[in-house]
Amino acid sequence: MDTFKVSEYLKSLLSPWLSGGFSEEDAKKWIALGFSLIEATKWAQIGATPSEADIWRRSGFSAVEEVACLVSLGLDSPDDIRRWVGYGFTIDEILVEKSLGRTPQQSWEIKNSGGK
Secondary structure (H helix, E strand, C coil): HHHHHHHHHHHHHHHHHHHCCCCHHHHHHHHHHHCCCHHHHHHHHHHCHHHHHHHHHHHCCCCHHHHHHHHHHHCCCHHHHHHHHCCCCCCHHHHHHHHCCCCCCHHHHHHHHCCC
């Protein structure tokens, strides 16, 4: 394949991304990580970089809206979630406990003292 055809192919691939507000550099990053334009747009709207979105996705969090909620409560990474899960909390319980301003340790102590 000649250089001209490759260049034209890249332009056609990147065109929707550029029209969607992505820089060429960012579009290439999202594409390299396997995100569609729609997915990348959703992740970018919550302020995630391509690498951050990839970490969340590889950790089993593909619902952008759920991640946005978790991040808004201060759970900035899958490691934060794992910390809570390590104490035996579900995502729903984590959301409640975080909204009350508690740490995993505090929530676990309350839960194991019968809620007192």
